[in-house]
Amino acid sequence: xxxxxxxSLNQATIKYADLATALRxxxxxxxxxxxxxxxxxxxxxxxxAEKLVADxxxxxxxxxxxxxxxxxxxxQRRAALAENRRAITxxxxxxxxxxPGSVPVLVLVAGGLPDGDRDLPAARERARDAIAxxxxxxxxxxxxxxxxPMNPIYAADxxxxxxxxxxxxxxESFPAATVGVVIDTFHVWWDPxxxxxxxxxxxxxxxxxxxxxxxxxxxxxxxxxxxxxMGDGHVDFPAVTRAISVAGYTGxxxxxxxxxxxxxxxxxxxxEQTAKAFEAHVGA
Amino acid sequence: xxxxxxxSLNQATIKYADLATALRxxxxxxxxxxxxxxxxxxxxxxxxAEKLVADxxxxxxxxxxxxxxxxxxxxQRRAALAENRRAITxxxxxxxxxxPGSVPVLVLVAGGLPDGDRDLPAARERARDAIAxxxxxxxxxxxxxxxxPMNPIYAADxxxxxxxxxxxxxxESFPAATVGVVIDTFHVWWDPxxxxxxxxxxxxxxxxxxxxxxxxxxxxxxxxxxxxxMGDGHVDFPAVTRAISVAGYTGxxxxxxxxxxxxxxxxxxxxEQTAKAFEAHVGA
Numbered sequence: 001x002x003x004x005x006x007x008s009l010n011q012a013t014i015k016y017a018d019l020a021t022a023l024r025x026x027x028x029x030x031x032x033x034x035x036x037x038x039x040x041x042x043x044x045x046x047x048x049a050e051k052l053v054a055d056x057x058x059x060x061x062x063x064x065x066x067x068x069x070x071x072x073x074x075x076q077r078r079a080a081l082a083e084n085r086r087a088i089t090x091x092x093x094x095x096x097x098x099x100p101g102s103v104p105v106l107v108l109v110a111g112g113l114p115d116g117d118r119d120l121p122a123a124r125e126r127a128r129d130a131i132a133x134x135x136x137x138x139x140x141x142x143x144x145x146x147x148x149p150m151n152p153i154y155a156a157d158x159x160x161x162x163x164x165x166x167x168x169x170x171x172e173s174f175p176a177a178t179v180g181v182v183i184d185t186f187h188v189w190w191d192p193x194x195x196x197x198x199x200x201x202x203x204x205x206x207x208x209x210x211x212x213x214x215x216x217x218x219x220x221x222x223x224x225x226x227x228x229x230m231g232d233g234h235v236d237f238p239a240v241t242r243a244i245s246v247a248g249y250t251g252x253x254x255x256x257x258x259x260x261x262x263x264x265x266x267x268x269x270x271x272e273q274t275a276k277a278f279e280a281h282v283g284a
Numbered sequence: 285x286x287x288x289x290x291x292s293l294n295q296a297t298i299k300y301a302d303l304a305t306a307l308r309x310x311x312x313x314x315x316x317x318x319x320x321x322x323x324x325x326x327x328x329x330x331x332x333a334e335k336l337v338a339d340x341x342x343x344x345x346x347x348x349x350x351x352x353x354x355x356x357x358x359x360q361r362r363a364a365l366a367e368n369r370r371a372i373t374x375x376x377x378x379x380x381x382x383x384p385g386s387v388p389v390l391v392l393v394a395g396g397l398p399d400g401d402r403d404l405p406a407a408r409e410r411a412r413d414a415i416a417x418x419x420x421x422x423x424x425x426x427x428x429x430x431x432x433p434m435n436p437i438y439a440a441d442x443x444x445x446x447x448x449x450x451x452x453x454x455x456e457s458f459p460a461a462t463v464g465v466v467i468d469t470f471h472v473w474w475d476p477x478x479x480x481x482x483x484x485x486x487x488x489x490x491x492x493x494x495x496x497x498x499x500x501x502x503x504x505x506x507x508x509x510x511x512x513x514m515g516d517g518h519v520d521f522p523a524v525t526r527a528i529s530v531a532g533y534t535g536x537x538x539x540x541x542x543x544x545x546x547x548x549x550x551x552x553x554x555x556e557q558t559a560k561a562f563e564a565h566v567g568a
Contacts, residue, residue, distance in 0.1 A: 113518055118518055118519065118520040119520060120473075120474070120518075120520065124476070151436060151437075152435060152436050152437070152474040152475075153435075153436070153437045153503070155473075155474035155499075155518075156474075156499055156501050156517070156518040157501045157502070162474050162475070162476055163475075163476055165476070166476040169476075189404075189439075190404070190436040190439035190440075190446050191436075191446070192408070192446055192447060192449070192450040192453075215439075215440055217440050217441045218441070218506075218507070219437070219507040221505035222502075223502070223503040223507070233440070234397055234402055234404075234439075234440040235402065236402040236403060236404065
């Protein structure tokens with residue numbers, strides 16, 4: 001069985017599988033690429049993770065995730081930058097360990113408002129400043145920092161960068177090789193400016209990652225897990241995929257789904273389902 | 285006890301009170317204005333509602349709600365337009381029955397995607413077309429159709445018009461006296477373009493209503509009821525109120541909160557709490 005050649009399985013979709021299991025399941029489902037997460041990498045250690053990735057023969061399409069840049073406290077800010085520098089190193093090394101076509105892309109989530117803080121513009125400014133502080137390290141490591149605009153549902157508690165346009169406003173202050181954007185259908189599908197902002201991202205060479213998962217209703221009780229398998233919700237994937245193709249992106253397409261039912265299922269079955277849903281709905 | 289002179293209590297905040305009770309509670313809380321809903325008006329009939337409103341001495345700041353324009357089926361579309369024409373008449377007559385300063389503003393919610401339909405741009409186009417079909421009726425009745433952009437959390441199932449900028453794009457096709465926008469903090473607080481779009485709305489004379497309620501986290505299990513009393517969440521009300529003042533809006537400010545706990549409380553207490561929270565947090 002071979003899945004779509006551009007499909008990448010993001011580890012978050014099979015959250016409870018450890019790294020070795022995730023790599024094996026991905027390969028056995030005929031999927032050629034994987035999106036890695038820092039936590040399962042840390043569980044085995046970076047050197048062991050590099051070896052596992054190299055042995056798997058899979059491409060690495062991204063490392064999730066850096067970011068969480070919105071603290072006000074100077075000590076917390078320093079700690080966040082140090083953590084992101086470690087993540088940059090990991091992104092570079094894991095991509096180097098992956099099969100040809102792997103990319104050193106570190107996905108960045110801005111972070112939410114600090115407790116009791118209601119100044120959203122200031123939090124957004126701190127996120128921008130943190131990226132500025134990391135750009136030289138990323139460039140030196142050959143890593144692309146990929147800013148992920150998050151659905152406004154998460155603006156308060158997870159990601160203060162809310163639209164693709166806003167992510168591009170930040171990214172465009174820096175070289176395109178070093179700062180790009182992640183376009184995740186769950187986060188951007190509703191945006192009236194989506195097509196024009198995808199075009200803008202393409203023109204600037206800023207599309208570092210394309211991720212898919214569906215927006216389902218009614219929204220499950222835990223909004224953080226409100227994401228669905230492609231086809232189960234309201235997203236017009238072929239339209240988004242077409243816009244991203246027209247914009248010139250030819251890289252891997254990651255399936256990243258946070259959903260308790262999917263997490264509770266057999267990860268090997270999830271990988272197979274993912275490959276099928278990708279073929280049926282994504283339009284790549 | 286007298287509440288802030290610009291405060292209006294939207295009936296949705298005390299959802300289980302009938303019209304007579306809502307008017308009495310509002311007046312007894314020292315609140316001078318009320319935002320009405322069509323359902324409690326229909327319960328007593330329009331003529332009786334006019335008399336109740338006139339006797340209350342309260343201003344009417346809006347009528348909720350028209351809209352739901354996104355059906356594809358021609359019969360359903362005709363029915364929606366007919367329903368909205370009735371709502372236009374009601375908005376005009378109830379405002380005429382209210383105290384001086386009442387405004388004939390009909391709040392419009394665009395409606396969501398029809399079942400199984402994923403074409404968001406087409407649904408948005410149908411909403412625009414329906415407003416075009418109603419403009420002459422609204423103008424003849426002296427009513428302002430107020431387009432309410434809704435938080436993207438509702439883009440699939442309730443309101444396909446998602447940002448203030450998009451609402452203004454629609455409104456600006458029509459005369460400012462007849463088509464404006466509702467700015468509701470819950471729906472727009474996260475928008476990176478909020479300040480500039482409020483300025484744009486003010487310049488064009490398009491601000492037909494300003495509504496406040498808070499964005500709370502964690503989001504309650506029912507996302508439709510995820511709204512909080514001002515001060516309980518993340519919205520920077522003084523900043524939004526200031527932008528709206530600078531933009532020239534001097535009308536009533538409605539408190540509209542969909543929240544099961546608030547609905548289950550004694551409505552007279554809710555009205556008092558609302559008046560206090562308004563003073564403490566809204567910055568008007």
